[in-house]
Amino acid sequence: xxxxxxxxxxxPTAHPVYAQAPHIVQLYDDDTFLVEVLSQxxxxxxxxxxxxxxxxxxxxxxxxxTKLSARGLDPVNAALQGRYLMLDADETLGRFMGDGAVDETxxxxxxxxxxxxxxxxxxxxxxxVAVFGEMxxxxxxxxxxxxxxxxxxxxxxxxxxxxxxxxxxxPISGFSSETHIEPFLKLCREHSDVAPSEHYLVLNSDDARxxxxxxxxxxxxxxxxxxxxxxxxxxxxxxxxxxxxxxIFMLDPEGKISSWNVGAGRIHGYKSEEILGKHxxxxxxxxxxxxxxxxxQLAQASQEGRVxxxxxxxxxxxxxxxxxxxxxxxxxxxxxxxxxxxxxxxVTERMRAQQAxxxxxxxxxxxxxxxxxxxRSLRQLSLHLLRTQDEERRHIGRDLHDTLGxxxxxxxxxxxxxxxxxxxxxxxxxxxxxxxxxxxxxxxVRTVSYLLYPPMLEEMGLKSAIPWYLDGFSTRSGIETKxxxxxxxxxxxxxxxxxxxxxxxxxLTNVHRHSGSRTACIRLLIKDGMGTLEIEDKGKGIPKExxxxxxxxxxxxxRVGLRGMNERMQQLGGKFELISExxxxxxxxxxxxxxxxxx
Amino acid sequence: xxxxxxxxxxxxxxxxxIGKLLARMRPEWEICGxxxxxxxxxxxxxxxxxxxxxxxxxMPKMSGLEVATQVAxxxxxxxxxxxxxxxxxxxxxxVREVGAQGFVLKSQAARDLVRAIDCxxxxxxxxxxxxxxxxxxxxx
Numbered sequence: 001x002x003x004x005x006x007x008x009x010x011x012p013t014a015h016p017v018y019a020q021a022p023h024i025v026q027l028y029d030d031d032t033f034l035v036e037v038l039s040q041x042x043x044x045x046x047x048x049x050x051x052x053x054x055x056x057x058x059x060x061x062x063x064x065x066t067k068l069s070a071r072g073l074d075p076v077n078a079a080l081q082g083r084y085l086m087l088d089a090d091e092t093l094g095r096f097m098g099d100g101a102v103d104e105t106x107x108x109x110x111x112x113x114x115x116x117x118x119x120x121x122x123x124x125x126x127x128x129v130a131v132f133g134e135m136x137x138x139x140x141x142x143x144x145x146x147x148x149x150x151x152x153x154x155x156x157x158x159x160x161x162x163x164x165x166x167x168x169x170x171p172i173s174g175f176s177s178e179t180h181i182e183p184f185l186k187l188c189r190e191h192s193d194v195a196p197s198e199h200y201l202v203l204n205s206d207d208a209r210x211x212x213x214x215x216x217x218x219x220x221x222x223x224x225x226x227x228x229x230x231x232x233x234x235x236x237x238x239x240x241x242x243x244x245x246x247x248i249f250m251l252d253p254e255g256k257i258s259s260w261n262v263g264a265g266r267i268h269g270y271k272s273e274e275i276l277g278k279h280x281x282x283x284x285x286x287x288x289x290x291x292x293x294x295x296x297q298l299a300q301a302s303q304e305g306r307v308x309x310x311x312x313x314x315x316x317x318x319x320x321x322x323x324x325x326x327x328x329x330x331x332x333x334x335x336x337x338x339x340x341x342x343x344x345x346x347v348t349e350r351m352r353a354q355q356a357x358x359x360x361x362x363x364x365x366x367x368x369x370x371x372x373x374x375x376r377s378l379r380q381l382s383l384h385l386l387r388t389q390d391e392e393r394r395h396i397g398r399d400l401h402d403t404l405g406x407x408x409x410x411x412x413x414x415x416x417x418x419x420x421x422x423x424x425x426x427x428x429x430x431x432x433x434x435x436x437x438x439x440x441x442x443x444x445v446r447t448v449s450y451l452l453y454p455p456m457l458e459e460m461g462l463k464s465a466i467p468w469y470l471d472g473f474s475t476r477s478g479i480e481t482k483x484x485x486x487x488x489x490x491x492x493x494x495x496x497x498x499x500x501x502x503x504x505x506x507x508l509t510n511v512h513r514h515s516g517s518r519t520a521c522i523r524l525l526i527k528d529g530m531g532t533l534e535i536e537d538k539g540k541g542i543p544k545e546x547x548x549x550x551x552x553x554x555x556x557x558x559r560v561g562l563r564g565m566n567e568r569m570q571q572l573g574g575k576f577e578l579i580s581e582x583x584x585x586x587x588x589x590x591x592x593x594x595x596x597x598x599x
Numbered sequence: 600x601x602x603x604x605x606x607x608x609x610x611x612x613x614x615x616x617i618g619k620l621l622a623r624m625r626p627e628w629e630i631c632g633x634x635x636x637x638x639x640x641x642x643x644x645x646x647x648x649x650x651x652x653x654x655x656x657x658m659p660k661m662s663g664l665e666v667a668t669q670v671a672x673x674x675x676x677x678x679x680x681x682x683x684x685x686x687x688x689x690x691x692x693x694v695r696e697v698g699a700q701g702f703v704l705k706s707q708a709a710r711d712l713v714r715a716i717d718c719x720x721x722x723x724x725x726x727x728x729x730x731x732x733x734x735x736x737x738x739x
């Protein structure tokens with residue numbers, strides 16, 4: 001069966017392009033097949049009285065001899081006639097190889113000499129020559145594919161001047177890897193014919209061959225795709241390898257490191273050969289290892305597909321860095337855990353920046369708190385000052401009124417009494433001057449003491465003191481005042497009465513200085529259970545910007561007057577309201593009616 | 600005409616001044632007693648039964664206005680003349696309200712006090728002596 005197939009492709013005598021020095025490559029699976037092909041190739045030429053050169057391995061040479069003899073040929077005799085020469089492939093190869101590469105000149109010299117020997121008989125007759133060479137197959141088997149191709153090219157070159165028929169053979173196992181695809185195609189291009197291996201040749205129908213070709217094409221396509229994919233895998237691997245800012249590496253299902261990139265080396269400080277095969281827990285601080293953190297993270301990644309963590313990790317030199325770590329479980333299509341991809345980033349600087357930020361925020365909060373406290377202390381102090389001031393004013397006012405005032409009154413009384421009985425004109429005149437001076441002093445003392453602290457307030461309460469004060473105010477300012485005192489409005493604690501009185505003084509000062517109002521209405525009433533003082537004017541209102549600045553937080557009011565009023569009320573557990581519109585302003589100060597000791 | 604006068608004021612200088620003024624102007628009147636606070640004033644009124652009490656408003660323990668209220672409430676039959684440093688038209692109303700019959704400013708004592716006591720002893724009242732120029736003149 002082999003015979004007929006071989007005949008049609010290989011036979012140097014039958015080959016249609018034989019005259020043009022065919023260069024055939026025979027692929028084979030099995031030595032027996034090769035020897036069969038070879039015996040036919042050599043046998044045919046010898047039978048036709050041609051010459052044959054066989055450069056083969058010892059085993060193939062031996063088998064060929066046996067085969068030729070079996071065919072009834074006499075290789076020994078042919079050799080004696082000088083038209084059959086057998087050379088050892090390895091030895092011949094060694095004669096023109098230098099430094100692992102083919103020496104072109106030596107190759108040409110050697111082969112041309114050999115061909116010269118066998119292609120001419122003793123009487124000068126040129127014989128048809130068939131050459132079988134296995135040196136290329138040896139080079140190929142050693143992985144020297146480029147050298148093999150080079151030798152093929154040298155044979156082709158020789159074929160232009162020496163009309164021989166050349167057969168090479170490669171075991172098909174030499175093309176098992178995808179890396180052989182490219183060189184194989186090149187190899188095919190160096191040959192006039194490519195003879196498929198025996199598996200192809202056994203297909204005896206056209207259909208079967210077509211199917212086989214189709215299968216081959218399919219396989220070729222798969223191989224091509226694999227090549228492309230492999231190339232992109234390779235590119236990806238290179239990409240991963242060269243990434244510097246991320247440690248990207250693989251762990252096997254137990255957590256042992258199985259790949260390592262440049263970034264991993266840079267971040268963790270290990271060389272690839274130092275770390276491959278080690279357990280990844282060596283990146284964790286001892287404390288974390290003791291708590292089983294690495295294992296827990298693998299378990300979590302395995303269970304949830306992915307785990308992300310930020311924490312301290314340890315470099316090879318023992319230094320620590322703050323890492324952002326993502327561990328992703330890698331599974332095959334059936335769900336089997338293949339391992340884990342681990343991506344680590346050194347985010348120490350970011351963490352430190354965040355820490356600094358947090359610290360700054362905390363410090364600012366603390367500053368704010370202190371500021372708040374200072375403000376509160378300041379308010380307390382200002383309240384204390386207000387009270388002290390009130391007390392001091394009251395004290396001075398009373399002293400002036402009670403002591404100096406009384407004395408002056410008695411002085412005047414006595415002077416008037418003296419003047420009553422005086423006889424001399426001169427004395428009468430002097431006494432009148434004294435009386436006038438005393439009267440002026442009384443007036444002065446009265447004015448000062450009343451403004452400092454109205455004694456009537458203490459004795460008679462707001463309802464009496466306010467009308468008295470309004471009389472004076474109207475006289476001084478020209479503003480018409482109206483007073484309404486609710487019948488139920490009685491006495492309040494001294495401090496509350498004084499505070500309301502100060503609000504009245506402050507408000508009327510504002511009415512006089514700022515409002516432009518010609519009238520003011522003052523009311524004392526009980527509102528929501530609070531003793532309430534209202535001062536209403538018909539003026540232009542408080543400018544919007546002052547109200548906006550102060551809002552309802554009177555502590556921030558730019559006018560100390562308003563602020564002081566508010567604080568007095570707050571201190572007494574009361575309220576202070578300010579309603580300012582285009583048609584006027586109403587100030588409302590409220591204190592609890594029930595006595596309440598000020599804090 | 601004999602009359603018993605009680606002087607109630609927490610300032611000794613005032614009591615002494617009034618005493619001398621009255622002794623000089625109306626030697627026939629008897630200063631039957633003096634009190635230096637509100638409580639003492641009320642007790643003395645009850646004990647001494649003066650015809651007229653010259654009552655300071657600003658006094659310790661009980662103000663003159665309260666004493667006047669008590670006198671009216673207890674119907675002690677004593678005429679009450681408020682004698683004060685306070686200067687206000689409205690004060691006259693307050694004084695009337697508490698049942699007192701008269702009102703004299705200390706600064707006008709020489710001019711008004713004797714006249715006022717005279718009025719009260721005669722069964723009248725005295726409220727007309729307040730002068731507006733005596734009000735404070737400091738700008739608000």
